[in-house]
Structures are given as structure tokens and as C-alpha cells.
Amino acid sequence: xxxxxxxxxxxxxxxxxxxxxxxxxxxxxxxxxxxxxxxxxxxxxxxxxxxxxxxxxxxxxxxxxxxxxxxxxxxxxxxxxxxxxxxxxxxxxxxxxxxxxxxxxxxxxxxxxxx
Numbered sequence: 388x389x390x391x392x393x394x395x396x397x398x399x400x401x402x403x404x405x406x407x408x409x410x411x412x413x414x415x416x417x418x419x420x421x422x423x424x425x426x427x428x429x430x431x432x433x434x435x436x437x438x439x440x441x442x443x444x445x446x447x448x449x450x451x452x453x454x455x456x457x458x459x460x461x462x463x464x465x466x467x468x469x470x471x472x473x474x475x476x477x478x479x480x481x482x483x484x485x486x487x488x489x490x491x492x493x494x495x496x497x498x499x500x501x502x
Contacts, residue, residue, distance in 0.1 A: 394487035395463035405431025418469040423449035
């Protein structure tokens with residue numbers, strides 16, 4: 388991954404809850420939605436992208452656990468200074484990942500109370 392000039396923020400949205408969580412992202416300026424190729428992930432990502440009014444890209448490497456970190460780094464490299472949603476198979480909470488160069492900061496996502 389190249390040295391990022393500004394952090395990219397990835398919101399990892401669980402497959403099972405993507406349509407439900409899309410509403411909590413409407414106050415966030417999401418630039419794009421990415422999804423793993425599982426049918427449930429694609430359906431949830433399509434719903435989220437439509438609700439957010441942004442494009443959707445399906446990336447095969449998001450499906451394989453061994454390729455996930457590289458796939459997230461690739462997405463971050465394409466979205467410097469932006470926030471994107473990534474629909475993947477994980478637990479039931481949105482996880483925020485800020486990626487700046489080789490530094491990764493993981494935290495549970497909490498929408499702003501002002502929304």
C-alpha cells in the first residue's frame with residue numbers, strides 16, 4: 388500500500404445487518420459501498436448503496452479471510468480522505484477502521500449524537 392496522504396475510513400458493516408445499518412449511516416458522508424461477493428452481502432450492499440445514493444463495487448478478495456487485510460488496504464488506497472462502507476461477513480456491529488499509511492486504528496462505530 389502506498390503512503391497515504393490522509394486517512395481513509397472504512398466502516399465494516401456486517402452482511403446480516405447491512406440493510407438495517409444503512410439507516411445509521413445516512414448522516415455520514417459515505418463515498419462508496421464495497422461488498423464481498425456472497426449473495427447476502429451483495430443484496431445488503433445494494434440496499435445500502437441505494438439508500439446512501441452512492442456506487443457499489445463487489446470485490447472477490449473481501450470473501451477470503453486471508454485476503455481481507457490486503458483488500459481493505461486496496462480500498463483505503465483508493466479512498467484517501469474519504470469514508471466508505473464495506474459489507475463483509477463479521478459480527479453484528481459496525482466497525483470503523485481508519486487506515487493511514489501502515490497505521491490501522493480499529494474501533495466500534497458510534498454515530499454522532501447530533502444526527
